[in-house]
Amino acid sequence: MGYAIHNISEGFWIAFRALFANKTRALLTTLGISIGVITVTLMMMIIQGLNTSVASQLEVMGSGTVYIERHPWIIMDDWWRYRNRPRVTKEQFEEIKRFSKLAEYVGAYTYTGRPIAFRNRTRDRVGIIGVTPATADAMSWMPEYGRYITDSDMITTRKICVIGADVKEQIFEPYDPMGRNLRVGPYNFKVVGILEKKGSTFGQSNDNYVMIPFSTLTHNFGHRRDVTIAVKAKDPSQMNDLIDELTWLMRRARNLAPNEDNDFSINDSAMLTDFYKRITAGIYAAGVIIGGISLLVGGIGIMNIMLVSVTERTWEIGMRKAVGARTTSILWQFLVESMIITMIGGIVGILVAMIGGKLLGQFLPTSLPLWLGLSAMAFSAVVGLIFGLFPAVRASRLDPIVALRQE
Amino acid sequence: MSSLIDFKSISKIYEIGKIKVPALIEVDVNIEDGEYVAIMGPSGSGKSTMMNIVGCLDAPSDGVYKLSGERVDGMTDNQLADIRNRRIGFIFQTFNLLPRADAFHNVELPLIYAGLPRIKRREMAKEALERVGLADRIKHRPNELSGGQRQRVAVARALVNNPNLLLADEPTGNLDSKTSYEMMELFGNLHSEGNTIVIVTHEEDIAAYSHRVIRLFDGKISSDVRQEPRNGSNGKFAGKPEE
Incomplete structure (x- = not known):
């Protein structure tokens, strides 16, 4: 064991000398490995970055919240099967709200687009969301200043609004929007609250909205609208039970016969996570295959150069054996040499991938966790070990006499 | 004196395809501790083969080789490597x-x-380089050294582990005559310090420095003569040995 450690550590210095003697060749040989490591690392960095950003963006939708809608968020099969589904209505919302036992908050919202204006500043088309008082809690989307929509706003179809952070910044700056009138379509809405900033999801701002009472929206902008019912579970660990309950309540509300399929969808962020995982699995596989191929090609290059090196240094191997090198010492010398080549390739690859990640970071989120760097290094070493094995075995088995005869 | 090298009817036969080429045929030889021996012979006489067997780089086809009384045949590769070392x-x-x-x-x-x-290692390598008179060349690479100095480095490498036996295969073959004589002087000094030296050479005036000349011809010992060395370890000039 002690001898093996001695072999490896001395093999390291011997290999280092040999590589230093052939700097250009060693560097060129590392290129193939570098490219492989760059591909895999960069691919992983992008996926890692996406993972973190998607996780935080899905958080925006609220965990423990499901959305009852006419269509599923992601349609993987034939879209036309969903075409003739009836709308989700306000009545169905009321029924869920009344009968659900597992829901903590049940809110509804519906959506329209209208131009908005304050003084001479206008926006062409901004999302106007009609919400019920519980929607804020159901979606975990609270006002930061002022208040939200109340039951009395609903009853009186009052023209008040709670605005998103973008609307405040783009329409009202430098004025304080609270208490001022915002023109929505042909009507004036008094600002009573400002929503907390949500940031953007997949490049789309979540703060460019104006929220008004649900009843005011249907009363002034038309009532034949798709309604989304947002339901927050009392216990986030009971999501499946909640979905079962909601499905049953919706089927009852829509008078579906037992043999009829659901004509509504219960969406939650887990669906998006699943979908996202399916996409990234593809990117992942592609990255691993491309990286694997370039590592294979790089590895064959290493093997080739190591075989050349063994042939060139046959006399050296003979001399080393003559002065007392054991078979294992020679084996380790060449194995360590090929591992150093691939590990240098790995380091170069990681460095280039880091730079590449910085450049890509302007378009895509990337991140390089420590384990990724370390496993890239370990993987390069393993490639060196595998492809260096054959040349090293060949070197170690050389007959010292035959080897010494070579000049 | 104990026998350092003990050859008992050593044969070495190379098989090239179906043809068997005998390189050594039933050679018996004894070399004692502290001897200074030259092995001579025309090319193909088997002197290199003999050297390789003595150096545990090659195994005989037949016969028994004892090094310091120990049988070498049957040793593992690692044991042989350690002996060479x-x-x-x-x-x-x-x-x-x-x-x-x-x-x-x-x-x-x-x-x-x-x-x-x-x-x-540093200590011992420095000491060995001092012994061959290269204390001031420790950091020099071979291409920064003369031929004689290179061979001195090689001698230092051979000496560094304090072996019982120095084996030199045509050590002056690539040196000019002046450097060759300097090299032989060094060998003489090493011998007088108690080292056993075996030199393979085809040059008579190099063999003249040794105390014993073994001549090989067609794989057999044709003569084995002890002689007064020329200008060797005892400092006397022996003159050119007889043919």
């Missing part, structure tokens, strides 16, 4: 130095394979 020092015609490594690293090689720590 600790008990034998090789000096080659072409020096066989690592071109990109300095004198120090070339000399320390056997010590690396002996598993010695760095500090000890």
Whole structure:
């Protein structure tokens, strides 16, 4: 064991000398490995970055919240099967709200687009969301200043609004929007609250909205609208039970016969996570295959150069054996040499991938966790070990006499 | 005196395809501790083969070889490597130095394979280089050294582990005559310090420095003569030996 450690550590210095003697060749040989490591690392960095950003963006939708809608968020099969589904209505919302036992908050919202204006500043088309008082809690989307929509706003179809952070910044700056009138379509809405900033999801701002009472929206902008019912579970660990309950309540509300399929969808962020995982699995596989191929090609290059090196240094191997090198010492010398080549390739690859990640970071989120760097290094070493094995075995088995005869 | 090298009817037959080429035929020879022997003979006479067997680089086809009374046949590769490492020092015609490594690293090689720590190696390699008169060339690479100096580095490498036996295969083959004589002087000194030396050469005036000349012809010993060395370890000039 002690001898093996001695072999490896001395093999390291011997290999280092040999590589230093052939700097250009060693560097060129590392290129193939570098490219492989760059591909895999960069691919992983992008996926890692996406993972973190998607996780935080899905958080925006609220965990423990499901959305009852006419269509599923992601349609993987034939879209036309969903075409003739009836709308989700306000009545169905009321029924869920009344009968659900597992829901903590049940809110509804519906959506329209209208131009908005304050003084001479206008926006062409901004999302106007009609919400019920519980929607804020159901979606975990609270006002930061002022208040939200109340039951009395609903009853009186009052023209008040709670605005998103973008609307405040783009329409009202430098004025304080609270208490001022915002023109929505042909009507004036008094600002009573400002929503907390949500940031953007997949490049789309979540703060460019104006929220008004649900009843005011249907009363002034038309009532034949798709309604989304947002339901927050009392216990986030009971999501499946909640979905079962909601499905049953919706089927009852829509008078579906037992043999009829659901004509509504219960969406939650887990669906998006699943979908996202399916996409990234593809990117992942592609990255691993491309990286694997370039590592294979790089590895064959290493093997080739190591075989050349063994042939060139046959006399050296003979001399080393003559002065007392054991078979294992020679084996380790060449194995360590090929591992150093691939590990240098790995380091170069990681460095280039880091730079590449910085450049890509302007378009895509990337991140390089420590384990990724370390496993890239370990993987390069393993490639060196595998492809260096054959040349090293060949070197170690050389007959010292035959080897010494070579000049 | 104990017998250092003991050949009992050693044969070596090379098989090239279906043809059997005998290189050594039932050779019996004894070399004692502290001897200075030259092995001579025309090319193809088997002197290199004999050298390789003595150096545990090659195994005989037949016969028994005892080194310091120990049978060499049946030893594992690792045991043979350790014998070459600790008990034998090789000096080659072409020096066989690592071109990109300095004198120090070339000399320390056997010590690396002996598993010695760095500090000890440095000390011993320095000492060996001092013994061959290259104390001031430790950091020089082979291409910064003259032929004679290179061969001195090779001698230092052979000496560094304090072996019982120095084996030199045509050590002056690549040196000019002046450097050759200097080299032979060094060998004489090493011999007078108690080292056993076996030299393979085809040059009569190099063999003249030794105390005993073994001549090989067609794989057999044709003559084995003890002689008064020329200008050797005892400092006397022996003159050219008779043919």
